[in-house]
Amino acid sequence: xxxxxxxxxxxxxxxxxxxxxxxxxxxxxxxxxxxxxxxxxxxxxxxxxxxxxxxxxxxxxxxxxxxxxxxxxxxxxxxxxxxxxxxxxxxxxxxxxxxxxxxxxxxxxxxxxxxxxxxxxxxxxxxxxxxxxxxxxxxxxxxxxxxxxxxxxxxxxxxxxxxxxxxxxxxxxxxxxxxxxxxxxxxxxxxxxxxxxxxxxxxxxxxxxxxxxxxxxxxxxxxxxxxxxxxxxxxxxxxxxxxxxxxxxxxxxxxxxxxxxxxxxx
Amino acid sequence: xxxxxxxxxxxxxxxxxxxxxxxxxxxxxxxxxxxxxxxxxxxxxxxxxxxxxxxxxxxxxxxxxxxxxxxxxxxxxxxxxxxxxxxxxxxxxxxxxxxxxxxxxxxxxxxxxxxxxxxxxxxxxxxxxxxxxxxxxxxxxxxxxxxxxxxxxxxxxxxxxxxxxxxxxxxxxxxxxxxxxxxxxxxxxxxxxxxxxxxxxxxxxxxxxxxxxxxxxxxxxxxxxxxxxxxxxxxxxxxxxxxxxxxxxxxxxxxxxxxxxxxxxxxxxxxxxxxxxxxxxxxxxxxxxxxxxxxxxxxxxxxxxxxxxxxxxxxxxxxxxxxxxxxxxxxxxxx
Numbered sequence: 301x302x303x304x305x306x307x308x309x310x311x312x313x314x315x316x317x318x319x320x321x322x323x324x325x326x327x328x329x330x331x332x333x334x335x336x337x338x339x340x341x342x343x344x345x346x347x348x349x350x351x352x353x354x355x356x357x358x359x360x361x362x363x364x365x366x367x368x369x370x371x372x373x374x375x376x377x378x379x380x381x382x383x384x385x386x387x388x389x390x391x392x393x394x395x396x397x398x399x400x401x402x403x404x405x406x407x408x409x410x411x412x413x414x415x416x417x418x419x420x421x422x423x424x425x426x427x428x429x430x431x432x433x434x435x436x437x438x439x440x441x442x443x444x445x446x447x448x449x450x451x452x453x454x455x456x457x458x459x460x461x462x463x464x465x466x467x468x469x470x471x472x473x474x475x476x477x478x479x480x481x482x483x484x485x486x487x488x489x490x491x492x493x494x495x496x497x498x499x500x501x502x503x504x505x506x507x508x509x510x511x512x513x514x515x516x517x518x519x520x521x522x523x524x525x526x527x528x529x530x531x532x533x534x535x536x537x538x539x540x541x542x543x544x545x546x547x548x549x550x551x552x553x554x555x556x557x558x559x560x561x562x563x564x565x566x
Numbered sequence: 567x568x569x570x571x572x573x574x575x576x577x578x579x580x581x582x583x584x585x586x587x588x589x590x591x592x593x594x595x596x597x598x599x600x601x602x603x604x605x606x607x608x609x610x611x612x613x614x615x616x617x618x619x620x621x622x623x624x625x626x627x628x629x630x631x632x633x634x635x636x637x638x639x640x641x642x643x644x645x646x647x648x649x650x651x652x653x654x655x656x657x658x659x660x661x662x663x664x665x666x667x668x669x670x671x672x673x674x675x676x677x678x679x680x681x682x683x684x685x686x687x688x689x690x691x692x693x694x695x696x697x698x699x700x701x702x703x704x705x706x707x708x709x710x711x712x713x714x715x716x717x718x719x720x721x722x723x724x725x726x727x728x729x730x731x732x733x734x735x736x737x738x739x740x741x742x743x744x745x746x747x748x749x750x751x752x753x754x755x756x757x758x759x760x761x762x763x764x765x766x767x768x769x770x771x772x773x774x775x776x777x778x779x780x781x782x783x784x785x786x787x788x789x790x791x792x793x794x795x796x797x798x799x800x801x802x803x804x805x806x807x808x809x810x811x812x813x814x815x816x817x818x819x820x821x822x823x824x825x826x827x828x829x830x831x832x833x834x835x836x837x838x839x840x841x842x843x844x845x846x847x848x849x850x851x852x853x854x855x856x857x858x859x860x861x862x863x864x865x866x867x868x869x870x871x872x873x874x875x876x877x878x879x880x881x882x883x884x885x886x887x888x889x890x891x892x893x894x895x896x897x898x899x900x901x
Contacts, residue, residue, distance in 0.1 A: 321703050342835065
């Protein structure tokens with residue numbers, strides 16, 4: 301039987317994928333705080349996997365550690381908190397894709413180190429393998445190094461805890477394949493890809509329990525400015541890739557197929 | 567002039583892969599003092615492959631432990647190569663192996679790291695990196711003052727180094743045993759009947775959720791859809807991509823295509839593959855999916871809706887037609 305896990309999920313918010321984004325000087329996203337936001341998609345998968353693992357391993361606990369603007373986080377939590385049980389811990393700072401992952405990781409590592417009652421020997425550090433904002437896939441590894449964890453996995457789609465407490469981990473590699481690794485147990489860092497669990501349905505009871513802790517956590521959130529020291533953006537631009545689409549309505553399936561085959565063989 | 571280190575790892579056969587050779591091309595273009603670092607179980611063939619690259623030094627770390635892609639051993643080896651080279655700018659291919667290990671090493675060396683770089687250049691004596699933000703929605707050009715600066719170069723961004731092989735003089739770095747609690751036990755292909763993801767394919771064939779919807783006779787034809795899609799892949803050697811709405815269906819208990827998994831997903835929460843051509847079928851071309859097409863040069867789509875997303879400047883040609891009928895014919899012609 302496995303020991304209880306202490307699972308820390310690092311996650312922040314990103315603009316809703318359906319929103320049009322426009323860069324402005326800074327760089328920043330125009331009206332970023334006005335745009336609807338969602339929990340970062342891959343980090344969201346990590347949270348679902350964490351909750352599932354905690355449910356199957358009695359005595360386990362899940363923290364959701366988020367660096368982001370607390371007013372916006374509060375809005376997003378209204379939805380996320382209804383999905384699975386967790387304790388929210390907030391650092392009130394930027395969630396922009398233009399912030400430096402090194403400084404982000406430092407801030408998150410400090411927040412994790414300050415968690416009361418965290419058993420570092422049984423720590424599983426979860427998060428998305430890349431964010432939908434910066435998309436660098438570097439933050440978790442840097443936090444792992446800061447916390448002295450050298451068993452790290454990226455692009456995880458499945459974690460299985462075996463009877464002896466060891467971890468079997470499937471990581472994405474090139475060509476649509478998975479690398480299978482065995483790790484003797486925690487502590488470990490797992491950057492999740494899609495995982496294999498569906499998004500749970502909303503549960504108002506879970507939501508109420510989570511929000512009882514989330515609201516004080518949001519109020520307690522420390523201001524965490526990031527300075528992007530040494531980092532200069534020369535430019536940030538939206539690509540001009542508008543194509544002149546030719547719309548073909550009057551060809552038969554046979555004619556279209558001939559055109560496509562000729563094009564494929566070019 | 568910056569001291570540049572090109573970090574590489576060998577493939578299973580002991581040679582350098584195309585991503586490593588592309589990154590070598592990028593490193594050469596910086597005209598710095600170039601060192602090449604190679605990690606692997608055996609590095610001799612790889613070193614000979616880059617004999618004509620004009621590197622000042624070739625440093626290697628070889629042992630059976632480095633045959634496998636694993637954080638603890640890879641990070642230790644990368645750290646040793648970086649320290650031995652004294653490099654300020656460190657380029658590496660953005661492979662799954664280096665994407666996992668390099669960021670932690672950057673932290674160990676108090677450096678910085680940028681990934682998915684599509685271009686690295688020297689402008690007025692200062693290195694500049696281009697990369698995409700917000701899932702390929704905007705491109706940024708950035709510089710950093712901190713060193714070492716690690717840059718992972720996205721595969722497909724540069725032509726591969728193609729110099730002649732020769733006999734290289736190598737400097738081998740000895741490594742102590744590296745403690746690790748992780749053992750790599752194998753590789754697993756997706757739970758599909760056949761391999762459908764082919765990163766080197768010329769054509770990306772994307773199937774959308776429309777393949778699983780009710781057809782004019784009032785019933786879904788999922789089996790036929792799967793046969794048509796797999797037939798197209800076999801005949802054209804294309805790589806298969808899917809929209810989020812299609813791959814998510816399996817989690818919602820709806821009729822699904824067995825050949826399609828989350829690994830095939832292209833777009834905002836999927837991959838951004840690099841293929842010369844892309845053909846979308848039964849897919850609406852919504853923005854979160856189409857951002858994954860950023861590096862697909864020629865785009866065509868087949869959809870019944872003449873006002874779908876592809877019609878709004880996202881494809882070169884949109885065929886307004888029934889994809890079932892078109893793909894039956896395509897497969898017959900390619901047959």
